[in-house]
Amino acid sequence: MKKILVVRIGALGDAIHALPMVNELHRREPESEIYWAAGPSVVSFLKGHSALSGFITVNKGVKGLFNAAKLVRKKFDCAIDAQGLIKSAFIAASSSNMVIGRAWNSVREKPASFFYTEKVEPQKEHIIEQNLELLEPLFPNETKFEIKYDIPIHEHPEWKLLSETPILFNIGGGWWTKLWERENFVQLANRIDKVLGLPVGIVWGPGEEDNAKYIAAHSSAQLAPPTLFRDLAGIFSKARLLVSGETGPLHLAVAVGCRTIALLGPTAGTRNGPYGKEQITIEPQLPCRPCHSRTCADFRCMPMITPDRVFNEIANKLER
Known part of the structure; x- marks a missing residue:
C-alpha cells in the first residue's frame, strides 16, 4: 500500500x-x-x-x-x-x-x-x-484519463426558489478585475423575467451582500439565504443554469453538473474556463488579455461584456 x-x-x-x-x-x-x-x-x-x-x-x-x-x-x-x-x-x-x-x-x-x-x-x-x-510519472503507459469530481453534496439552507429550477447569478469574483457590474446583473435579471419568464436567484459570499441586495432591490431576482461555499454544491445541482465570473463557485457548479455561462476578463477560457462542451465562455478579444492580473489601469475587458450578449447566450442555451 x-x-x-x-x-x-x-x-x-x-x-x-x-x-x-x-x-x-x-x-x-x-x-x-x-x-x-x-x-x-x-x-x-x-x-x-x-x-x-x-x-x-x-x-x-x-x-x-x-x-x-x-x-x-x-x-x-x-x-x-x-x-x-x-x-x-x-x-x-x-x-x-x-x-x-x-x-x-x-x-x-x-x-x-x-x-x-x-x-x-x-x-x-x-x-x-x-x-x-502530473500522473504520467506514476503511470507512463496510460494515456486515457477520466474526468470525475465526486463533490460531496452537503445540506444547505432551505430556499424555496430552488423548487422552480432557477437561473442563478454568482456575483462575486475574488479579484475585482473579475467582477461584472451590478447594473449589468440588474438588466440581465429583468430581461430574463420579461422575455423568458424564468425565476432568477442570486448567490453571494462574504463582502458581496450589499451588491446582492442592490440587484435584488432593482430587479425580479431573489436573494439566496446566507451560505457557506460547501452549501453551494447542493444549490447548483438544482439550478437551470449559472451565470458567473471565473471564480470558485463557477467551477463548483460545473463539477456538480450545472450548465454555466462564464464571464471572463483577466483569465483565459482555454486554461481556466468552465470545463466541458456543455459550458459557455464569454470573453472579449483584447490584445492585453489574458493578463492574469488582480489590478488594471485600463480596465476594459469585463465592461465589454454586455447584458444583451449574455442574455442571447442564455436564450440559445435553453433552446438546445
Missing part, C-alpha cells in the same frame, strides 16, 4: 480543478492512501470525499508552513505538487523522496522546480488536463 500526498494549498476553485487528478489516482491505485495538504477552507470543503484518506492542514504564515512540513516529514511514498509555488513544493519535498511537479518553463514560481525529482512539461492547455498530466 502506498501513501501519496497531493499538495494544493489554497483557492477553492483551484482545488476543484485538481479533483479529477485525485479521483483518477484513486481509480488506478484503489489500495493507496491519498492525503491532501491544503488550507483550512479547502480541508473543510473536501471532508468526506471518497478518494481521500485524510488531510494535512496548512495554516497561514511561515509557522503554518513549517508545522505542515514537520507533520508530513518523509511519511509518504510520493508527493504531487499541483500548485507550483515554492511553499507547496517545500511541503511536497519534505514529505517524500519522490516529488512530482511541473517543469521549469511551466511552473508558477520557477525555483519550485528545484524541489521536484520528476518534472512534467504540460502538453495540454486546460488546467484540469495539466493536473492529470
